[in-house]
Amino acid sequence: MEQELEQAQAIYKLITEFFITYSFQIVGAIIVLAIGIFVASKISNLVIKLCEKKNIDVTLSRFIASTVKIIIIVMVAIIALGKLGISVTPFVAVIGAMSLGAGLAMQGLLSNYGAGLNIILARPFVVGDTIRVQGVAGQVKEVHLAYTLLTDEDNVEIIIPNRHIVGEILQNSHNDTLAEEIIGIAYSSDTNKAIAVIQASLAKIDNISQERAPLVGIDDFADSSINIGIRFWAPTNCYFETKYQANAEIFDALKKANITIPFPQREVRLLKEE
Known part of the structure; x- marks a missing residue:
């Protein structure tokens, strides 16, 4: 003690x-x-x-x-x-x-940090840009040293490790996303009138980018229709909303202008044996 x-x-x-x-x-x-x-x-x-x-x-x-x-x-x-x-x-x-x-x-983690430093310094994209890489696309919400956070119109967050971005093929469309549509009209319809109607319909949509003007023209000569190609840029955060609004506006305008949108047709002949 x-x-x-x-x-x-x-x-x-x-x-x-x-x-x-x-x-x-x-x-x-x-x-x-x-x-x-x-x-x-x-x-x-x-x-x-x-x-x-x-x-x-x-x-x-x-x-x-x-x-x-x-x-x-x-x-x-x-x-x-x-x-x-x-x-x-x-x-x-x-x-x-x-x-x-x-x-x-921690080679993988360090490679993510190295790639993140490269992204921050080289700036191939910034917050707010729309990028497509590794088969996924979204609007850049945050850029960290280890990963890049993307989000889409449905508020789905996509986390991409930075080493899967650097050195890969990267598409950057900035604030907008390209929408591509094809509408078939009858061979008997006036194509110039149809193109003008579609262009006028797109001009009514506020969200469609005017800096990169929409393109409308003959895309293909199909079996039952002349296919009109439509390309326009819509904000990524309301891409589908803008696309659906444009489709509805174009359909109503073509209907009012009496421009026919044909359904697929096929002519079948039966031959009788003598």
Whole structure:
């Protein structure tokens, strides 16, 4: 019992001496770290505001601000460790060894981060663009270092790891998506009139892009009809709504103009044997 008391007293004495000796260093390190984190947050916010004034992409702005904040916090942490009299050299060696092991274990994750950095710097697309890659398409909602988040008109979110974007064939149609339609009219109908009616119908739809004007023309000569091809650009966030509205408007306009939309026909002849 006496031995245990002596051990407890020795531990208490050791802890007391430690706090008496290093209390000011500990308090100083905590103050330095707190001030550093506060300053890093302020500088990060200033960087974002500066990037907004320079009209820099929001994704790139956030990346630059986050990088600046991390660098400042790391520098302040090194200063705080110095206040405690702790040498950072062994930590650097340990971090290097851990980084090597982590790099081998997380090659896929690191490749995503590398690809994300490439996307942020090269900017093949930005938030709000409509992209198609790896067989999926959607409007870019967020770009992170590890992945890119897409969304569609139904608010379905699609997460694509960045390594599946960089180095692949990428289609970027910016804010809009191309709609392609084919309408068959009878061979006896006036094609010029039909094309004019369709163009007038598309002009009534507000959401259809006028920067890239709709295209209407003869697409094919089918068995039972002349096929009129229609191509127009609609905002990705209301693509189907615009497409269905255009189809209804075109159908009603053709009907009022007495332009026939024929159904498939086939002529069959029966031959009698003599």
